Amino acid sequence: MVRMHRSGIGFIVSGLALGFGMATVGACEQVDRIAEECGLDINCEAGGFAEGKASISGVASIDSFFGAAIDLNASMLELSGSLRAELDAIGASVGLEPGASGADLEMAITAHLATYIDVDAGFSVVYQPAKCQASVEASVAAAAECDVEVEPGMVSAKCSGTCRADASVEGGCSGEAEVVCSGTAPNFACEGTCSGSCAVELTAAASCEGTCRGSCTANGSTMDGFDGQCAGQCEGECVADLSAGGSCEGRCEGNCEYTPPSGMCEADASLSCRAMADASIECEGGCEGEVEPPEVSAECEASVEAKASASVECTPPTLAFEFEWAAGLEGDAGLETRAEFRAWLEGFRLHFGALLAARAKADIVAQSGLNLVAAADGAVRGAFDDLQANGSLKASIGAACAIEELPVAVAALQESTTSLTGNVEASVSVIGAFGG
Numbered sequence: 001m002v003r004m005h006r007s008g009i010g011f012i013v014s015g016l017a018l019g020f021g022m023a024t025v026g027a028c029e030q031v032d033r034i035a036e037e038c039g040l041d042i043n044c045e046a047g048g049f050a051e052g053k054a055s056i057s058g059v060a061s062i063d064s065f066f067g068a069a070i071d072l073n074a075s076m077l078e079l080s081g082s083l084r085a086e087l088d089a090i091g092a093s094v095g096l097e098p099g100a101s102g103a104d105l106e107m108a109i110t111a112h113l114a115t116y117i118d119v120d121a122g123f124s125v126v127y128q129p130a131k132c133q134a135s136v137e138a139s140v141a142a143a144a145e146c147d148v149e150v151e152p153g154m155v156s157a158k159c160s161g162t163c164r165a166d167a168s169v170e171g172g173c174s175g176e177a178e179v180v181c182s183g184t185a186p187n188f189a190c191e192g193t194c195s196g197s198c199a200v201e202l203t204a205a206a207s208c209e210g211t212c213r214g215s216c217t218a219n220g221s222t223m224d225g226f227d228g229q230c231a232g233q234c235e236g237e238c239v240a241d242l243s244a245g246g247s248c249e250g251r252c253e254g255n256c257e258y259t260p261p262s263g264m265c266e267a268d269a270s271l272s273c274r275a276m277a278d279a280s281i282e283c284e285g286g287c288e289g290e291v292e293p294p295e296v297s298a299e300c301e302a303s304v305e306a307k308a309s310a311s312v313e314c315t316p317p318t319l320a321f322e323f324e325w326a327a328g329l330e331g332d333a334g335l336e337t338r339a340e341f342r343a344w345l346e347g348f349r350l351h352f353g354a355l356l357a358a359r360a361k362a363d364i365v366a367q368s369g370l371n372l373v374a375a376a377d378g379a380v381r382g383a384f385d386d387l388q389a390n391g392s393l394k395a396s397i398g399a400a401c402a403i404e405e406l407p408v409a410v411a412a413l414q415e416s417t418t419s420l421t422g423n424v425e426a427s428v429s430v431i432g433a434f435g436g
Contacts, residue, residue: 048404048405048408049066049069049070049405049408049409049412050408050412052070053066054066054067054070056401056402056405057401057402059402060145060146060147060148061146061147061148061297061299061300061303061379062379062380062402063402064142064145064146064300064303064304064307065146065299065302065303065372065375065376065379065380065409066402066405066409067145067303067307068142068302068303068304068306068307068310068372069306069372069409069412069413071306071307071310072306072307072309072310072365072368072369072372072413073369073409073412073413073416074310075309075310075365076362076365076366076369076413076416076417076419076420077416077419077420079358079361079362079365079420080362080416080419080420080422080423082354082358083355083358083359083362083420083423083424083426083427084098084099084423084426086351086352086354086355086358086427087100087102087105087355087423087426087427087430088100089347089351090105090109090348090351090352090355090430091104091105091108093112093344093347093348093351094108094109094111094112095108095112096108101426101429102425102426102427102428102429102430103429105426105429105430106429106430106433109430109433110433112344113323114326115326115341116325116326116329116337116338116340116341117323117324117325117326117341118323118324118325118326118327121323121324122322122323123321123322123323123434124321124322124323124434125319125320125321125322125352125434126244126319126320126321126322127244127317127318127319127320127353127356128193128195128244128245128317128318129317129356129360130314130315130316130317130356130357130359130360131288131314131315131317132288132312132313132314132315132360132361132364133164133286133287133288133312133313133314133315134286134287134288134289134290134291134308134309134311134312135286135291135308135311135312135313136156136157136159136163136283136284136286136287136291137284138307138308138310138311139157139291139293139294139304139307139308139311140156140157140293140294141307142293142303142304142307142308143157143293143294143296143300143304146296146297146299146300146303146304147296147297147300149296149297150294150296156282156283156284156294157283157287157291157292157293157294158280158281158282158283158291158292159275159280159281159282159283159287159288159289159290159291159292160275160279160280160281160289160290160292161274161275161287161288161289161290162180162272162273162274162275162287162288162289163177163272163273163274163275163281163283163284163286163287163288164270164272164286164287164288173263173273173274173281174273174281174282176275176276176279176280176281177273177274177275177276177279177281178259178273178274178276179259179260179263179264179265179271179272179273179274180257180258180259180271180272180273180274181256181257181258181259181260181265181266181269181270181271181272182255182256182257182269182270182272183255183256183265183266183268183269183270184255184256184266184268184269185252185256185258186266188251188252188253189251189252190247190248190252190256190258191256191258191259192256192257192258192259193245193246193247193256193257193258194242194245194246194247194248194252194254194255194256195242195243195244195245195254195255195256195257195318196242196243196252196253196254196255197239197240197241197242197252197253197254198239198240198242198246198248198249198250198251198252198253199213199237199238199239199250199251199253200237200238200239200240200249200250200251201236201237201250202214202234202235202236202237202238204235205217205233205234205235206233206234206238207230207232207233207234208229208230208234208238209238209240210229210238210239210240210241211227211228211229211238211239211241212226212227212228212229212230212234212236212237212238212239213226213227213236213237213238213239214226214234214235214236214237215234215235215236216228216230216231216232216233216234216235217232217233217234217235218230218231218232218233219231219232237250239253241320242254242320243318243319243320244317244318244319244320245318272288275289280292291308293305293308298378299378299379300379301375302368302371302372302374302375302379303372303375303379305368305371305372306368306369306371306372309364309365309367309368310365310368312361312364312365313361314357314358314360314361315357316353316354316356316357317353317356317357318353319349319352319353321345321349325338352430352431352434355427355430355431356431358427359424359427359428359431362420362423362424362427363424365420366417366420366421366424369413369416369417369420370417372413373410373413373414373417376406376409376410377406380402380403380406
């Protein structure tokens with residue numbers, strides 16, 4: 001049912017009334033007569049964007065804009081809240097009240113670290129970028145919903161990153177992509193990125209910056225069956241922490257992401273197709289990278305992009321910390337203090353990782369918000385002009401009703417973008433202070 005507020009359609013009715021022989025009748029009476037003669041309920045006050053209603057005009061491309069705006073607005077509000085929650089949790093752990101600025105957070109964390117570590121030696125957080133996966137299905141569905149020329153089931157989206165494929169995919173990937181396997185490396189020899197631990201066999205006694213498994217010679221004595229940090233010379237295996245991912249010259253004890261020479265993965269490994277440089281590939285699963293939606297009309301492009309962005313999911317990366325203890329905390333005397341810091345560090349690990357994931361999605365969603373606001377006029381007013389030219393009374397009135405809702409949607413998107421941007425800027429200070 002198409003509804004429209006009377007005050008918003010007077011100019012439309014005045015132009016259309018001539019065709020109905022009502023040129024001398026008042027605008028409000030014209031509305032009543034059009035409603036009676038055409039069976040239209042023209043009352044926009046029945047609800048719109050503020051009530052979460054996308055079906056405002058009855059015109060696919062216009063209503064898809066409002067649907068995308070509703071989804072994106074909700075996503076930005078949720079992300080802004082998530083960023084603030086993680087910042088406040090980190091702030092509370094160092095004695096700050098909720099709502100602290102990024103600069104205050106950075107200063108408080110630095111002061112907290114100085115109690116436990118050698119700040120001159122530095123404190124760094126090592127990690128791979130958060131992985132964000134866009135829903136290809138959401139992009140295709142949004143295209144079919146917005147553009148009447150798009151037939152569901154007959155179109156597909158492309159991925160310019162890595163497409164997660166079903167493990168049973170036969171024949172590998174297309175010519176524009178390479179196979180990427182993720183799982184336990186064959187014989188634990190990882191020819192790619194190892195995430196977990198990397199065990200290197202020491203053929204002779206040597207220093208070990210990781211965990212020494214074997215014997216440790218320090219201060220003139222040797223301890224056999226040793227498993228820990230060796231302050232002297234280690235014989236056996238030296239195990240490095242590759243939680244954040246990296247190359248491994250030894251045995252990869254964890255997940256390995258590698259490109260198999262045969263083009264096929266091991267039976268227990270997951271298979272993905274990674275697009276070559278400057279290429280994009282057909283994708284039916286999740287896409288880690290940029291989704292290129294099906295070709296749609298100009299009025300639908302921003303709406304489809306926004307729908308896809310709202311569906312993006314980003315997972316926190318694994319973190320590894322690098323630091324040196326402050327003077328006086330080595331040995332038994334500092335045992336309790338070191339345990340206290342490690343407990344704090346685990347909480348920081350959780351919230352900092354979640355902050356990185358939320359920040360990664362925020363970058364994507366905020367840009368889509370700006371694009372959707374920029375495209376609002378063309379998506380709604382452009383479609384309205386086309387409908388008027390085609391002489392569709394019902395569609396024209398419905399589109400005019402949507403024009404009344406347009407400022408409401410744009411204002412909401414702008415407010416959400418501003419809120420999100422503020423929390424993103426605070427997160428930048430915190431993340432940037434530790435190598436992000």
